[in-house]
Amino acid sequence: MRLLQALFFPPEQPGGVSSMIPYMQERFQSSRWDMEMFWLPKRIRNKGHEDIRFETFDWTEYGDSPTVQKYIQTYRDYLWWTKLRIQKPYDLIHAHHPIAGLAMKQVFPEVPLIQTIHSSYEKELILNGKIKADGPEHRFLGSLYRELELKSERMLTVSRSFADYLGAYVDHPERIAVTPNGFDxxxxxxxxxxxxxxxxxxxxxxxxxxxxxxxxxxxxxxxxxxxxxxxxxxxxxxxxxxxxxxxxxxxxxxxxxxxxxxxxxxxxxxxxxxxxxxxxxxxxxxxxxxxxxxxxxxxxxxxxxxxxxxxxxxxxxxxxxxxxxxxxxxxxxxxxxxxxxxxxxxxxxxxxxxxYSLTHAVNELKKLYLQYSPVKE
Structure with a gap:
């Protein structure tokens, strides 16, 4: 089974994703599994120029915000880099950032997408005093969860409390599964x-x-x-x-x-x-x-x-x-x-x-991935 782990930050960045995904790779290298990682390099800036549209909301309502403009441009850059760099098909894509998931689904609409939401960017921005609660940036970032719900075959998050938080933004909160991060x-x-x-x-x-x-x-x-x-x-x-x-x-x-x-x-x-x-x-x-x-x-x-x-x-x-x-x-x-x-x-x-061991996390993910294994004729 050909797997792609779609990150946003490079693997050496601090955080939960970088603590797990790079160390998972060796556990998946076998005759049955072939796993690769993909991310947007820091040097890629302002390369994408594609018109961005979402199916569940109109992002241009929030387009006056510099924060929203930066997010959309990063999404364009991720699309540009994905189309430039990925040539071979995959059986399943597991994305670990909203930009990564939305971009992958746009480029590869027929490939099943599993989307893990690891943290709340909007909540962090509010607590850090960068944006206001219920302001345009908050509403834009919250709207992305419903778009991800539509575009992904499965939505995951890392704790029950965060699943409850996400539930306010989606149509089917009961479908959000919890899979904690694993550590080597x-x-x-x-x-x-x-x-x-x-x-x-x-x-x-x-x-x-x-x-x-x-x-x-x-x-x-x-x-x-x-x-x-x-x-x-x-x-x-x-x-x-x-x-x-x-x-x-x-x-x-x-x-x-x-x-x-x-x-x-x-x-x-x-x-x-x-x-x-x-x-x-x-x-x-x-x-x-x-x-x-x-x-x-x-x-x-x-x-x-x-x-x-x-x-x-x-x-x-x-x-x-x-x-x-x-x-x-x-x-x-x-x-x-x-x-x-x-x-x-x-x-x-x-x-x-x-x-929270990596062994436990990998075993749980393998069970999930096999649900989307391609049928061999």
Missing amino acids: EKRFKPVPHENDVPQLITVCRLVPAKGLDILLKACAELKKKGFDYVLHIIGDGPYRTELETLAKQLGIYNETIFYGYTLHPEEFMPFFDIFVLPSRAEAFGSVFAEAALSCLALVGTDVGGIAEQIEDGVNGLLVPPEDYMALGEALEKVITDPLYRYELARSAWDKAKSH
Whole structure:
């Protein structure tokens, strides 16, 4: 069976898709399966000039927005690149971004399309202050879900909570299936270690939606109470300068290390003790599964896919979003009690191995793909 995994970002980009799809490829290389990947290179800009039309809505109603114009131009570029580069036919296409799925279906209308929605671009833009709720950009991006529902044979997403979110935008929410991301268990190797000072780590893009301002305030409370710790922030983004300034204002800059973007944080994540990320929204939260496979204690917010990965007090701790005092108290529990911290980490590791391993994800996808296997005469 000839499979195409259609991405938007190149595989080396951070995020859930890049954590899974490149590592799936070797699991599919056999006499029965032939899987390839495709994406839009960063250098491809303003190449496409095709007239864009959708069947379920008129995008030109929102065409005055620069954000919408940029999205449409990227769609044109993806179409242009697809037509230029893909010559041979495939039996099935699995797309991991709305632009990828819509472009593939336009170029190859007879090929079955499975579409996975990994996250909400519009929700992220709203939380990051880039667009307004119910504004033209929000309505445009929300309309794409119904277009994807029409064009794809199967719609998937990565958590039950995000499936519920998508349900408001489509005609048949009951048809959306949930398939969590999978992570190559061979990449994550817990390392026995003892840190005299508890080491906290977070890995994310530095944008307001990730709630790192709340994390810094929580850490300031820990310092006020006299607890020793080091906070390692791995990632980069437009919010970095503000976060560094906030850390200085709160008097915790010396306890905080800003690394910038790192390609493979899983290589040294096992040497830390506690993973913490107080996101304001999260479709799945791939980095929690990665931290669990590294056998770290997990502390997160009770939102989206995070709350589906963590059972509070069993394999991690959950706190309300925006509540830095509650976050500080949760961190205090795992900082002051190493045995409790280990018990949470071990339970998180057990769940991640059984629910979020790449082996499990690949087996589930193979079952799904075989439903669309071409009939041999």
